[in-house]
Structure formats: structure tokens, C-alpha cells
Amino acid sequence: MASNRWLATGNFFTTYQEEQRTFTTRLDQLIFSIFLLTLFIWPLLFELSRTYMLVVDNILIAVVAVLGLNLVTGFAGLISIGHAAFVGVGAYTVASCSRMIGDSHIIITHLWPVMIIAGGLAGAVMGAIVGLPALRLKHLYLAIATLSFQMIFEWTINFMAFFNQGQTIFVGRVMWLTGEVGRSDHYVFWYYVILIVIVMCGFGVRNLFKTRYGRALVAVRDNDRAADAMGMHPGLTKVYAFALSGFLAGVAGALHAYLYRGAGIESFTLHHSISYLAMAIVGGLGTLNGSFWGPAAIQFLDLQVENVAELAGHYMPSNMNLATALRPLTFGLVIVLFLMFEPRGIANWWRIVKSYTKTWPFRY
Known part of the structure; x- marks a missing residue:
């Protein structure tokens, strides 16, 4: 590694301590700091409508959920088709407490950080239970097991009176230092809360892979028999x-329940599980920054499809529901194109850009 960390090029380390740094160069650290500061400041300078602020919040919640999915699918190599169910477990943990003790109870309104963590813990417990088949199953068989959990979750929510048979269970408004978070500040407040959660989860995942537990995930993904020979336990690692994936999904679900002030089954169906998987694929499986690119790209695509369908609706017959046809068509087409031509996702584009800027104009 070059002595000047501002002008360093390539990855030439002389000690293990250098290799474990979060930021390779000072320039990387500066760019990240500016980008993070921009994310915190822009809502104070530019006011978005409530509709677009909700879209931004949805993207950030999806980032937390896809971070968890990337842990189990990207880094550990285990296919999960029921990720939306884990998100739903976190949401219904908050909603169930609200139903039992009242949506205006102090635990719901004042201790909301505790409830978010409780949603994550509930997701972690369910994730560990669903992960038990990984002790004996792999590949397509494990995917079917996670799909079964998705089906069981939807059936349970739809047919149990305690969960209002899939209808919305309301959650009260939360309290902050200035009092109750009102309707006008609701989406901006949760934007900052979710952004802080993302920063904490991002650094947590980044530091996880500096430990033997994180490296064990990658080792089991690459070759579980070789990992077993090196002293790792492939089964427990998969569980x-x-x-871990369930914890992050549960946190995302709890945030979703507070953002929408309720939980309903329509937000945690199989369609949403496929959407999360598509976000991970488009962003880049097995990459940390891919968890950020994927949700943004898919949500932006949904917005553009809606705009195109609305525009085409003025020229097409009224009995043609173009939006219903365009959404699955563009969604499937994007996944197929990425799998064919860019299986490493948008994160690979970012890697190429970073590599070019570090070597231009051919500094060796």
C-alpha cells in the first residue's frame, strides 16, 4: 500500500491490519463522508411532496430488507424465496403488541426503538427456525422450504382472527423530543430514523466480514465440504x-409498520419476496453496495412503468389495463437481462468506475 493514502492505487497491503480497514484510501473515506452528509442534509434544503417522500422511505426500508437477503443468498449462497414473510414477522410483532395493549400505549409511542429491535429479534427467531432445514437440505429443496414458510405465513395471517384476518392492524403515532410526530413531519422523521438504521446495519455487515463468522459464510457458500474440513460447521453457519437475515428483515418490517402506521398482509406476499430477490440480483449478489443499488433501481423502474402506463392510457382503449401488463413484463425482462448480461449486478458497474478512477491516467 502506498504511504500516501490519498493517492494510493491498487490494493497492495503489507499488514493484515491494513487489509481490515473499512476504507482503503482517504479519498474513499472523504467521498463516503460527503455522500452521507448529503443524505442527511438534502431534506432540509429541498422539500418533497408526501408522495415522493413515501417512495424514498420505501426504498430505504427495502435496503434494510435486501441487506438481510444478501447475507443469506449472496454471501451464504442459500436461496430464500420467503423473505417478505420475515419482513412481515417484524411488522406483525409491532402490530400485535399494538393490538394487545392499544395503539396509543407508551410502549408503542415512546419506546418505539425497543419495538423495532423486538421486531428484529422475532424475525431472527423465525429465521433460525426456518433455517433448520438447511442442516439437511440445499439448493432447490431449501428454496422450496422457504417458499413453504411464505405460504404458511400468509395462511396464518389471513385466517387467524388475532391478526384481523389480514386486514390492517393500526399502530399509533410515535413521540419524539418535540412531542408527537405529526402528519406533516411523519415521512421526514422516519426518513432520518431509517437512514440511521441503514448506516448502523451497513457498518455492522461490513465489520461482520472482518470476523471469522462472516468469513465462514463465504467459505460455506464456496465449498461447504472444504469449510467443514477447516473446522467450520456448515449446518450451524447456514442457520x-x-x-441474521431474519433479524434485518424483522427490523425492516417494524419500520414498515411504523411508517404506514399499521400492518396488512398485502405488503408481505410472495410477490414482494420475488421483488426483494430481484433487487438483490439487480444490485449484485454477494456485494454490500449492491444492497443499496438494487432497491433504488427497482423502485425507480416501478415509478417509470406507472408514468408510461398513465401516458399510454390517454391513447389506448379504456378497457385495457396497461399497467397490469407492463409491470410484470418489465420486471421479468430486467431480471432476465441482468442474469444474461450482467450477473454481478449494478455493483459491478460501480467497481469498474472505481477501478478506472484509481488508475487514471495510468498511475502505477
Whole structure:
């Protein structure tokens, strides 16, 4: 590694301590700091409508959920088709407490950080239970097991009176230092809360892979027999991968329940599980920054499809529901194109850009 960390090029380390740094160069650290500061400041300078602020909040919640999915699918190599169910577990943990003790109870309104963590823990427990088949199953068989959990979750919510048979269970408004978070500040407040959660989860995942537990996930993904020969336990590693994934998904679900002030089954269906998987694929499986690119790209695509369908609706017959046809068509087409031509996702584009800027104009 070059002595000047501002002008360093390439990855030439002389000690293990250098290799474990979060930021390779000072320039990387500066760019990240500016980008993070921009994310915190822009809502104070530019006022978005409530509709677009909700879209931004949805993207950030999806980032938390896809971070968890990337842990189990990207880094551990385990296919999960029921990720929306884990998100739903976190949401219904908050909603169930609200139903039992009242949506205006102090635990719901004042201790909301505790409830978010409780949603994550509930997701982690369910993730560990669903991950138990990973002790004996892999590949397509494990995917079917996670799909079964998705089906069981939807059936349970739809047919149990305690969960209002899939109808919305309301959650009260939360309290902050200035009092109750009102309707006008609701989406901006949760934007900052979710952004802080993303920063904490991002650094947590980044530091996880500096430890033997994080490296064990990658080792089991690459070759579980070789990992077993090196002293790792492939089965337990897969189970705790599901538990970690479930925790992040549960946190995302709890945030979703507070953002929408309720939980309903329509937000945690199989369609949403496929959407999360598509976000992970488009962003880049097995990459940390891919968890950020994927949700933004898919949500932006949904917005553009809606705009195109609305525009085309003025020229097409009224009995043609163009939006219903365009959404699955563009969604499937994007996934197929990425799998064919860019299987490493948008994160690979970012890697190429970074590599070019570090070597231009051919500094060696």
C-alpha cells in the first residue's frame, strides 16, 4: 500500500491490519463522508411532496430488507424465496403488541426503538427456525422450504382472527423530543430514523466480514465440504445466516409498520419476496453496495412503468389495463437481462468506475 493514502492505487497491503480497514484510501473515506452528509442534509434544503417522500422511505426500508437477503443468498449462497414473510414477522410483532395493549400505549409511542429491535429479534427467531432445514437440505429443496414458510405465513395471517384476518392492524403515532410526530413531519422523521438504521446495519455487515463468522459464510457458500474440513460447521453457519437475515428483515418490517402506521398482509406476499430477490440480483449478489443499488433501481423502474402506463392510457382503449401488463413484463425482462448480461449486478458497474478512477491516467 502506498504511504500516501490519498493517492494510493491498487490494493497492495503489507499488514493484515491494513487489509481490515473499512476504507482503503482517504479519498474513499472523504467521498463516503460527503455522500452521507448529503443524505442527511438534502431534506432540509429541498422539500418533497408526501408522495415522493413515501417512495424514498420505501426504498430505504427495502435496503434494510435486501441487506438481510444478501447475507443469506449472496454471501451464504442459500436461496430464500420467503423473505417478505420475515419482513412481515417484524411488522406483525409491532402490530400485535399494538393490538394487545392499544395503539396509543407508551410502549408503542415512546419506546418505539425497543419495538423495532423486538421486531428484529422475532424475525431472527423465525429465521433460525426456518433455517433448520438447511442442516439437511440445499439448493432447490431449501428454496422450496422457504417458499413453504411464505405460504404458511400468509395462511396464518389471513385466517387467524388475532391478526384481523389480514386486514390492517393500526399502530399509533410515535413521540419524539418535540412531542408527537405529526402528519406533516411523519415521512421526514422516519426518513432520518431509517437512514440511521441503514448506516448502523451497513457498518455492522461490513465489520461482520472482518470476523471469522462472516468469513465462514463465504467459505460455506464456496465449498461447504472444504469449510467443514477447516473446522467450520456448515449446518450451524447456514442457520445463523438465516437468523441474521431474519433479524434485518424483522427490523425492516417494524419500520414498515411504523411508517404506514399499521400492518396488512398485502405488503408481505410472495410477490414482494420475488421483488426483494430481484433487487438483490439487480444490485449484485454477494456485494454490500449492491444492497443499496438494487432497491433504488427497482423502485425507480416501478415509478417509470406507472408514468408510461398513465401516458399510454390517454391513447389506448379504456378497457385495457396497461399497467397490469407492463409491470410484470418489465420486471421479468430486467431480471432476465441482468442474469444474461450482467450477473454481478449494478455493483459491478460501480467497481469498474472505481477501478478506472484509481488508475487514471495510468498511475502505477
